[in-house]
Amino acid sequence: MSQALPAGQRGLSVARRVEVTGMRDALHAEWTKLRTVAGPAWLLAGTVVLTVAVSAAATAAVKCPSGTACPVDTTKLSLTGIESGQAVVAILAVLAISGEYSTGMIRTTLTAMPRRSAVLTAKAVLVAGLVLAAGALAVAGSVLAGRVILPGHGFTAARGFPLEFLADGPTLRAAVGSVLYLTLIALLSLGIATVVRDSAVAIGVVLGLLYLSPVILGALGGDPVWTHRLERYAPMNAGLTIQDTIGLRGLPISPWGGLGVLAAWAAAAMLAGGLVLRWRDA
Amino acid sequence: MTATITPHQPGQQTGRDGFAQVLRAEWTKFRTVRGWVIGTLVAVLVTAGIGLFAAGASSSSCQSTGGGPARTGQGCMTIPPVGPGGEAVSDNFYFVRQPLAGNGSITVRITSLTGLIPSGNGAVLGTRPGLVPWAKAGIIIKESTQPGSAYAAMMVTADHGVRMQDDYTNDTAGQPGAVSPASPRWLRLTRSGDTITGYDSSDGTSWTQVGTVHLAGLPPTVQAGLFAASPAYTAISENFGGGESGSIAPSQNTAVFDHLSRSGPWPGGAWTGDYMDAADGSGIGGYHQAGGRFTVTGSGDIAPAVPGQAADYGTTVTNHLVGTFAGLIAVIVVATIFITAEYRRGLIRITLAASPRRGRVLAAKAIVIGSVTFVAGLAAAAAAVIFGAQLASARGSYVYPAPWPTELRMVVGTGLLTAVAAVLALALGTVLRRSAAAVTLVIVAIVLPYLLGVASVLPVSASDWLLRITPAAAFAVQQATPQYPQVTALYSPSSGYFPLAPWAGLAVLCAYAALALGLAVVLLRRRDA
Numbered sequence: 090m091s092q093a094l095p096a097g098q099r100g101l102s103v104a105r106r107v108e109v110t111g112m113r114d115a116l117h118a119e120w121t122k123l124r125t126v127a128g129p130a131w132l133l134a135g136t137v138v139l140t141v142a143v144s145a146a147a148t149a150a151v152k153c154p155s156g157t158a159c160p161v162d163t164t165k166l167s168l169t170g171i172e173s174g175q176a177v178v179a180i181l182a183v184l185a186i187s188g189e190y191s192t193g194m195i196r197t198t199l200t201a202m203p204r205r206s207a208v209l210t211a212k213a214v215l216v217a218g219l220v221l222a223a224g225a226l227a228v229a230g231s232v233l234a235g236r237v238i239l240p241g242h243g244f245t246a247a248r249g250f251p252l253e254f255l256a257d258g259p260t261l262r263a264a265v266g267s268v269l270y271l272t273l274i275a276l277l278s279l280g281i282a283t284v285v286r287d288s289a290v291a292i293g294v295v296l297g298l299l300y301l302s303p304v305i306l307g308a309l310g311g312d313p314v315w316t317h318r319l320e321r322y323a324p325m326n327a328g329l330t331i332q333d334t335i336g337l338r339g340l341p342i343s344p345w346g347g348l349g350v351l352a353a354w355a356a357a358a359m360l361a362g363g364l365v366l367r368w369r370d371a
Numbered sequence: 372m373t374a375t376i377t378p379h380q381p382g383q384q385t386g387r388d389g390f391a392q393v394l395r396a397e398w399t400k401f402r403t404v405r406g407w408v409i410g411t412l413v414a415v416l417v418t419a420g421i422g423l424f425a426a427g428a429s430s431s432s433c434q435s436t437g438g439g440p441a442r443t444g445q446g447c448m449t450i451p452p453v454g455p456g457g458e459a460v461s462d463n464f465y466f467v468r469q470p471l472a473g474n475g476s477i478t479v480r481i482t483s484l485t486g487l488i489p490s491g492n493g494a495v496l497g498t499r500p501g502l503v504p505w506a507k508a509g510i511i512i513k514e515s516t517q518p519g520s521a522y523a524a525m526m527v528t529a530d531h532g533v534r535m536q537d538d539y540t541n542d543t544a545g546q547p548g549a550v551s552p553a554s555p556r557w558l559r560l561t562r563s564g565d566t567i568t569g570y571d572s573s574d575g576t577s578w579t580q581v582g583t584v585h586l587a588g589l590p591p592t593v594q595a596g597l598f599a600a601s602p603a604y605t606a607i608s609e610n611f612g613g614g615e616s617g618s619i620a621p622s623q624n625t626a627v628f629d630h631l632s633r634s635g636p637w638p639g640g641a642w643t644g645d646y647m648d649a650a651d652g653s654g655i656g657g658y659h660q661a662g663g664r665f666t667v668t669g670s671g672d673i674a675p676a677v678p679g680q681a682a683d684y685g686t687t688v689t690n691h692l693v694g695t696f697a698g699l700i701a702v703i704v705v706a707t708i709f710i711t712a713e714y715r716r717g718l719i720r721i722t723l724a725a726s727p728r729r730g731r732v733l734a735a736k737a738i739v740i741g742s743v744t745f746v747a748g749l750a751a752a753a754a755a756v757i758f759g760a761q762l763a764s765a766r767g768s769y770v771y772p773a774p775w776p777t778e779l780r781m782v783v784g785t786g787l788l789t790a791v792a793a794v795l796a797l798a799l800g801t802v803l804r805r806s807a808a809a810v811t812l813v814i815v816a817i818v819l820p821y822l823l824g825v826a827s828v829l830p831v832s833a834s835d836w837l838l839r840i841t842p843a844a845a846f847a848v849q850q851a852t853p854q855y856p857q858v859t860a861l862y863s864p865s866s867g868y869f870p871l872a873p874w875a876g877l878a879v880l881c882a883y884a885a886l887a888l889g890l891a892v893v894l895l896r897r898r899d900a
Contacts, residue, residue, distance in 0.1 A: 147823070150833035172822070176815045180807050187807065191715055289711065289806035290410075293704035296811065300818045301697055305425060307826050307865070308686075308693035312428040 115202055115211035123185070123215055132181040133223040136271070137230060140174030144231035145238065153243030163250050164260045165332040167235025171267050172329075174227055175274045179295045182216050182278035186362075187288035195371045205366045209283060213359060216279055217272050224271035228264050259334035266331030266348055273348070273355045274299070277324065280358025284365045298354075299325040317341055324354045393726045393735040401709065401739050410705035411743060414789070415751040418698030422691045422755030426763045426770075450769050451676040452519030454539040455586075457774035458852070462518045462539075463671025464600035465656030466511070467644045471595040475635015476561040477510050479597065479628045480575060481527050482552045484508055486624035488604045502529035505674075505857060508599040508626030508667060509558050512567055514586065516594055516647060521586040522673065523567040524598065525558040527626070533558070534857070535569040537584040539675050542857040545571040545581040562635070565589040575630065596642065599626050599656065599669030603680075605859045621670055623655045628665040647671075677852045678771060679866035680859075685769030687851035688778060689867055691759030695785055695849070696821075698751055699792050700814055702744045706793035707800040707809045709740050714804045719900045729895045733801060737888060740797050741790040748789025752782040773851050780873060784848025787877060791845070791884045792817060798887035802894055816883075817842045824864045831863045835870040842883050844869070847876025 123129045147169035153159035186209075189195035202208050244250040274295075281298075282291035302323030309316050320326050320341035330340055330347030337343075342350065401407055454460035471477075486506050490499040509526030523537040525545070533545030533556055550556045557572040565586050570578040601624035646654035646669075655670040678687055713719035726732055756778055763770045773781070792813065800809040820841035824834040838844050847869035854862050862868040869876055 147829060147833075150829055152830070169823070173815060173819055176811050176819075180811050184807055287708075287806075289704045289708045289810045290406075292807045292810045293700050293814070296814045296818070297697060297700045300814070300822060301421075301700075303822055303826055304696045304818065305421060305693055308425045308690040309428050315428045 115207045119211040136177040137227045140170035140227035141230035143173045144170030145234035164334040179278040182275040183282040183291045190286045220275040224268040263332045276355040280362035283362030397735040397739045414698040414701035418694040418751035419754040421694030426691045426759035459676040460539040465669030468596035469639040472592045472636045478559040480630040482555045483627040488622045489620040504530040506601040506624040512595045525569040533571045535581040543582040599667040602672040623670045625668040679861040689851045703796040706796035710800040711806040744793040745790035749786030752785035795884040798891040801891035834864045844876040845880035848873045
C-alpha cells in the first residue's frame, strides 16, 4: 500500500486496490521471510540431495542378471528417493507457518496483513513454487542417476527397459507427477500445520498420515477390502501411483487419479487451515 | 516449575539428593503439561487401536490370498496343530508303527533314500527323480498319534546327513553325507523313562551318540517305528517387489530299511502303516514289507510350521503390533518437545540455573521420558497382543500361535523400543534444538528403512542390510517366528523375518540412542543455553 494514488481514484477503487496490492504485498512479505532465514534454503537443498541420494542408492542395489526376466519398474525404482525427500519438504512447509507461531511473529504478520486468507495464500504460492523448483531438480537428478546406473545393472534398452527417459510417455508422466507430488505434499503439510500450529505435532501428523498407510498395508494379511481402500485413498499410496509405468491395468487407482486423491487431501487440509486461521485467535 | 527451585538445605548431601530433585522436577514438568500427557495417551490408543484394526481386518483362513500356492482344492484351510512348545507345527508323515510299552530300543539300517520332485512349476505331484534338501526318513518314538504330540527321531536326510530331531524345533547333526547302498546308515533310539537317546553308525558295530532328549510327561506306552516324510518342493527365486517368491509343490520320498531289531516290551504283534495326517487328506505314503526289508514312502514334514512356507496359513502376532509405528510417532513428538519447548520458552535457562550440572538434567529427562514411554508402549503392546488374538479368532482368521516367552519378549521389547526411540528423540531434540527437524529425523530414520526394507522393490540383500544397520533394526524384537535351518521357507523381511536376532536388533537402536545422548550431553555442556 505504498503506492500513492491520485486523490480522485482513491475513493473509487479502494476495494480493488487493497485486494491487488494486498496480495502482492503479502507475497513480497512472505518471500522476504523465507529468503532472509537460512532454514528454507538448506531444506530445499536437503530435499534435492536426499531425494537423489536415496534414489541412486536404491537403483544401485537392484541388479538384473542376464538370462532372467526382471519385472522391475525402473522408472519407479529410480524415483524411490521421493519417499524420503517428501519428509524434508514437509519440514519446510510446516515451518513456513509453525515458525511464526513459535516466535509470536504470527501476531505481527496478521496485524500488518489482516486478510488472513491472503497470508495463507501467499505462503502456499511461495512454498509450492519453491518446492516445485527443488522437486524438479531432485527428480531430474534421480532420473539422471537412474540413467547412469541402470544400464550397467542389466536394465538395458535392448531388454525393453525405457532408457529414452523423458521422451518415454509414462516415464515423463512419472517424473512430472513426482514433482507435483512433492508440491502437493508441501500444501498438505502447510494446511495441517496451520490447523495444528505446533511444528513438532504438525510434522508428526503429516509423517504419520504419509508413512503409516504403507506400513499398515503390510500387516493386513491380505484383507481385500481394507487393502483396496488404503491403496486408493491413503495420500502416499494413492499419490505415488503416479510413478508406476508398468502393470498399469493392475493398479488400484489410475496414476492421475491417485495424484488427484492426494490433491484432494491437500485441498482439504488447506481449506481447513484457511478456515481455522480465519476463525481462531492467533 | 517451582519444584526446580529448591532452597539449599544445609547438612543435606548434594550428591544423590541433588539428582533426585532434578528427577522430581522433570517429572513434575512432564506430568503438568497437558499436551504431553495427552500425547502419551494418544500413543497408547493408536498403538493398540491400529493393532486391533489390523487383527480384525486380516482375512479369514477361508479366503484364499492371491498368488499363493494351490491349496489342494479345498475352500477352508484346516489349521495346523500346536506342538509341545506352543508353536504351530506340521505333523504329516508316513508312519509304520507298533506300540512300545515301557523302556526299550529300536535299531535299523537304511540303505537308500530316493524321491520324486515336480518337473515343472505348479502344484502337481512330483514326477522327476530327486529329493528336496530336507527329505527325511528313519526311526521315531512318538507320544501318540495325536497331531502335534511330542516325539524324538533319528533320521537320514537328503542333503544334511544324519539328524536327531525332537519336538519339532530341535535339530542335532549326526554323521554327515548322503545314504546309499554303498554307504548305508545305522540308526538307533533307546528309551528310558522320558529320556530318549539317539545313536548313529556306519557299520552297525561302532555307535556314536548323537543326542539325548527329555520328553516331559511321556506316557508308558508310546508309538515307535519307521517313518518317511518329504517337505514340499520350494524353488526360491528372487522377486522384485518385496523379496523372494517360490514355486511350491508336494514331493515324496522312499526309504529302504533292513536289519530292524528291537528290545523291550512291544505288545503289538504286527506293524501298522498309516499316514499321520494333521492338515488335510492329501498325504502320499505307503509301505511294503518283504522279509526283513521295509520300503516306506512318505510326504509331508515333521517340523515347525512357519509363515513364508508352502502352506501359509495366516498372519502372526507381529501384525497386531503394527500400531507401534503410529504410537512411535506420537511418542517421538512428545519426547522431542520435552526438551525443545524449554528452548522455545526460555525455560532451559531457569532449569540450568537451578541445576547447573547439565548432564544430570539430560539424564533426568531421559529417565522420565524413557520410563513413561516404556510403560505406555508396554501397556499398548500387551493390549494389542491379548485382544488382537481374541479379535482375530472371533473373526475366524488364523494367527500363528507363539509360545508365551516369545509373546512376552514381543510385548516387553515393544515397550523398550518405544522408550529407546523416545530417548533418541530427546537427545536429537537437544542437539538440534528444533522440534520439526528432530521429529522428522527420528521418524524418517526409524520408519523409512523399515518401509523400504519390507515393502519395496529392493532385493533381499539390500533389505537385510537396511534392517541391520539403521534404527529400524529394532523391529526385530517384534519377530514372531524364528528362522529354522531345518525348515525351507521364504525367509525375507517381507514375510516377517529380520536379519538380526531380536535383542541384537534392539541393541542397534540403543547404540544410536546412546550415541545421540552422548553428543547431546557434550553439546549441552559446551553451548550457551
